[in-house]
Amino acid sequence: MRKRLVFVQRGKAEDTKALEDALKGHGWDLETIVLSKDEPLPKSLENIDGLLITGSDLNVYDQSVAPLAVY
Incomplete structure (x- = not known):
């Protein structure tokens, strides 16, 4: 039985082909x-076996761009 991993990208869309190939090789x-x-998140985690959420492109020096995203 294959497992399902949901990969949530917060920043720019990057190529996930290498990650996908590696994961497929492990089921x-x-x-x-x-x-x-603006792709929707799953409504439930019920049929999800793993969740990977990346950070955003912002860093501590981006406060003028997104002041609420910087702590």
């Missing part, structure tokens, strides 16, 4: 959700 199916493209 995982990868579903990528790109938040910057």
Whole structure:
């Protein structure tokens, strides 16, 4: 039985082909959700076996761009 991993990208969409190939070799199916493209999140985690959420492109010096995103 294959396992399902949902990969949530918060920043720019990057190529996930290498990650997908590696996961498939170990029995995982990868579903990528790109938040910057307004793709919806799953309504439930019920049929999800793994969740990977990346950070954003912002860093501590980006306070003028997104002041609420910087702590």
